[in-house]
Amino acid sequence: MKSPLKSSIKNSTKKSFFTWSLLTSAIAFSSLSFADELAINDKDYFEMQGLNVTVFSDIYPDGHQTGVTVIQHGSRIAANGDLRLEISPGQWSPVPVGGKQTVDKKTQTITQSLSYPDPSKDRKGFNPIIYPDLKFTYEVKVTALDNNQFKISVDLEKPLPKEWVGKIGFNFELFPGELFGKSWLMDKNAGIFPQQPNGPLVNPHGEFLTAPLAAGNKLIVAPDSDKQRMTIESKTGALELWDGRANHNNGWYIVRGVIPADKTTAALEWVVTPHVIKNWIYEPVIQVSQLGYGSQQLKKVVIEQDKRDTKASEIKIFKLSETGKTLVKKAKVEPWGNFLRYQYMTHDFSSITEPGMYQISYRDKTSHAFKIGDDVLSRHAWQPTLEYFLPVQMCHMRVNEKYRVWHGLDHQDDALMMPLNFNHIDGYISDGTTRTTFKPGERVPGLDAGGWHDAGDYDLRVESQMGTIWLLASMIEEFGLSHDATLIDQQKKLVEIHVADGKNDALQQIEHGLLSVLGGYKSMGRLYRGIIEPTIRQYILLGDAMVQTDNLPYDASLKDGEVKNGKSGTPDDRWVFTENNPERELYVAGGLAAAARVLQTYNPTMAKEALEAAKNIYRIAAPNTKKQDVRIYALAELILATNDDSYRKELISLQTEVVKDIAETGWAIGRVMPGMKDEQFTRAINKAVENYQVEVRERAKTESPYGVPYKPNIWGAGWNIQEFGVKQYFFHKSWPQFAGTDSFVNALNFVLGVHPGDNTQSFASGVGANSATVAYGVNRADWSYIPGGVISGTALIRPDLPELKIWPFFWQQTEYVMGGGEANYMFLALAVDHLNNAKGKKAE
CATH class of the missing domain: 2.70.98 (Beta-galactosidase; Chain A, domain 5)
Known part of the structure; x- marks a missing residue:
């Protein structure tokens, strides 16, 4: 929802x-x-x-x-x-x-x-x-x-x-x-x-x-x-x-x-x-990563106290062994100041580098156990997202895990063209045209395969599909992501979790996402906005995706409930929506270009189709966009995919727009900057990045004690902070002289438990000592979770109460989403894992 x-x-x-x-x-x-x-x-x-x-x-x-x-x-x-x-x-x-x-x-x-x-x-x-x-x-x-x-x-x-x-x-x-x-x-x-x-x-x-x-x-x-x-x-x-x-x-x-x-x-x-307990006071909360830290990594514990409790007490750090706890450090915490309704203290314990398990005590409180070691993110960190969450979200498949069936074969009756002039639920709106040769209610072929269910519901949004595809492709390019823990059989429409099939799961997932996006593109000659069920009663389904429809194509000539020749008279088939949205189309074009690069060997036919679609979509959408940042992103991805100088010249012509919105454009073009042979362009971009990173560092110091720019709104801020962290990774990669690693490291720590409020759970379900194991996924009615899903996180009760309740029905606190919520986290975990291993080797 x-x-x-x-x-x-x-x-x-x-x-x-x-x-x-x-x-x-x-x-x-x-x-x-x-x-x-x-x-x-x-x-x-x-x-x-x-x-x-x-x-x-x-x-x-x-x-x-x-x-x-x-x-x-x-x-x-x-x-x-x-x-x-x-x-x-x-x-x-x-x-x-x-x-x-x-x-x-x-x-x-x-x-x-x-x-x-x-x-x-x-x-x-x-x-x-x-x-x-x-x-x-x-x-x-x-x-x-x-x-x-x-x-x-x-x-x-x-x-x-x-x-x-x-x-x-x-x-x-x-x-x-x-x-x-x-x-x-x-x-x-x-x-x-x-x-x-x-x-x-x-x-x-x-x-x-x-x-x-x-x-x-x-x-x-x-x-x-x-x-x-x-x-x-x-x-x-x-x-x-x-x-x-x-x-x-x-x-x-x-x-x-x-x-x-x-x-x-x-x-x-x-x-x-x-009732009010006399002299009640908010008890201190120790906020430290639910997983731990690399040996050379910045390590900072945050202590949250009642705003009247300004005393900076002593902190004790213990290493765990077979004999119990051994004190390795004690020191007074340093006051940070007020944030929201609390007083904050911090302590930097980066000097502790010896591998092992640790705990922190403050007054009468003791933290969970956490690890220090360069391999802290090498296992049990990003893997649940690839091994569980992405497979469970796969549409048009049966998903098994040994004795368990996560969901049966679903939505084989996709999809009918949307009705016209209709304001549907969840942001799906149509006007007076389908923008295709298909009439309202007519079946659109090619949509009964691929894609991921978007969130705690079952629709397929094109931006969710492409956001996931781009991030997976980026993880392959940046970190050499190759992991095989899942059998994915597109012919049998079958997924078996923890059954290896000799193929890179990340590439198979990219292929699965493209089956949906390119399937619609080839049928309609344009992108879909999304695919969604026609009624609220279907939309609010809490259960197996297989039962949301009858899996039989609708035939209007049959009576409701009648089945004949493999067709059904029940009008439960999902609708496919189209739209005129150049910005979203450019976003898709960039993702398609990235996918084409990593699929060249694994699936060259699909790679060629993806790149041709990317170029065609860009050609049509670019002149009509009002948001130049997404155009610049798509240009950068096309440059990387084609090495075409015409795209470079076009990017240079957009220098003013790049500089004006450097926070949203700089990270995207960093990887193409070495190939840009225009000195004026390079100088202007470098200066803009330098100025922006000064702002990032200042905001990270002053806005909150968490080391990231953070102004909470109603919704949990975890997804936005993850996205910020991924962008900061690319700034650091391309401009290490201006952008350090703290921003994306702190963004990951925020998700893993260093965030405001007395609930210090990891937002990544099943990751860390204490994580969100009651979440707003499709199995929320069972008070359960999907490993590797990443919740929205601690929300703001205005004006100043951070809140993360144990409750499966707060979408603004515990919902999973595709297109960033899960994959941005996975990207950050891989990025910091590679950073830890590189620093560890250097320290040796």
Whole structure:
């Protein structure tokens, strides 16, 4: 369930929500004083020791991330407090649009104006929402009371329409992951928060749900847990406690109060009392790589502390042996400063070079064991991505692993041409033409082979296919990647994990991706935008990809469910979308050129087809692009593939554009610079790279304690930091005099556990001492993972809480994706492995 990260979040209306200037100030704030009572702080949310209450600080309700939110003892326990049109809303349920926010420190009240519908989402946008014919405006007010209490009240501009009375209510969502097995009390009723939703079923207003757990006037959440205990008391009507997972697997527990008829002022009024442990303080977190470090590698531990805890204590580093721990170093950590809501300390222990297993202790905390050695990334690091994740994501194949079947043979009925003038889900939009000879609903041949399922869902995006292909090709060229742990048989459409077939898995994976991209190109004479299922019900499938369709080509002459002559009357075949997008086409052209280079010996026919397609696509798309960085990237790849001087001359003519956007162009052209015989061009590029790298080093020092430029947004930043690291590798390779190795080494360490928050998991599943083994993959309903998949990572709860929860349904924190999420990590692991081995040999 990818969210419109690059569209709706980027373009979302900010109407009085917190802006980037506030986020920036949150990163470098001065220490706050703490009162014993809840009060509005200088970042405009309520705070006291052990408790924070934010009021519409976030802008992401479909990700359970906005509204009235309670952060209790450093953990987000409740969120999304707002008026909703359903008892248990889902991803495509109507949400309001935010209006003016007023912060009144005199009355200690934060007021947020909201209204239905949201014009930017009503049947438009990345994930279009169908809104009912309902328009109303309201305000949610939160007021601090005595001690740790606050009041929530809702005022309506006018009474609800009669047909909506009883349907609209204030929903306050409780995070299930921290409440499973804990108890609740509701007036005279009591119970335990269940691990799974249980019947009986009820059907209020057409919503099939499990019956509410309880109803009453006062709810005590988790009376058996000091950290999560919270009392919610209604002053205006009954409270209902629902299990929102009954109709949405990613739902939360929901406390709901129905808005009554004929009432506007104080239509709802609750008093909420979260328990606060006296003198609670955030305990220090030791952040060190979950795998370890090369002997000569930069090694830095980061300590995260409560912002009031400014003491720099002693750190101890132990080497492990058969007799236990041996102290090898102790020293005081050095203060780094404030970032987000925490105080940070660091310590450089690069002087420890002796191979072995180590642990770090700080106060009463001890880290996981990690390795120091030049082979730390030589095994159990990048291999899971190539051995598990890429094979499991392969479409149009049956994927076996010994006794296990990851998924059966799938989507043999691909694909039908898209409908016209249609705003589909997940960013697929068509206009009035197919841009091909195929009519809407007509079968497009050549699409029933190859490709990888894009993410925690089953569509195939052309940029995901080509991003993976380019990175695999780059790993072959840069590091000589050759690894055989998988049998891939395209004739039998069969994959056997951990069965060698004598072929380089990376080349076989590139071939598999091209079967899809070139298959569509040859059939349609152009690239596809992507291939996706027609209905939301298919899209949200959690299970075997084989059952998303019936694998039989659709025949409109047959009745629904009828099967005849190998065809089916069930209209479940996926749709192929096309688009006019020169930038994406140029991105594909660059990947095709890279693939052609590495396939010349392995599959010369496919290599020739890929290069011809790359040149043709570039010829058509380049004159029409508005983004020159992707044109420059494609040019560089074509130069490497063809050694054609006409491409070099064209690149030289784009000198102004290269220099202007050197962060996005320099890394791409570095490998062709030795062949550029224009001194003016070379001088200009060298100077631009030098200036840019000064900026990179400065940002890495000042933006965060993690040694990489890092300004968190709502989404986990792991993928962006990995991509940055890969680009920095190419800057270093081509301009070592300007760009060092720290940037891409630190980017890998960030992914492997050196990142903010108390959850220091490796983002790469199955990699390291503690990794994300509950993730948003296609097997998320089983609370499971796919080895080698790389999650999005620690997200930001605005304005200043880093969060990575153990929860399989947060796509913004734990989703896998193709086209970079997995392969950028793999590239970095190989890059640092080669760096470690080179430094180790030099040290010898």
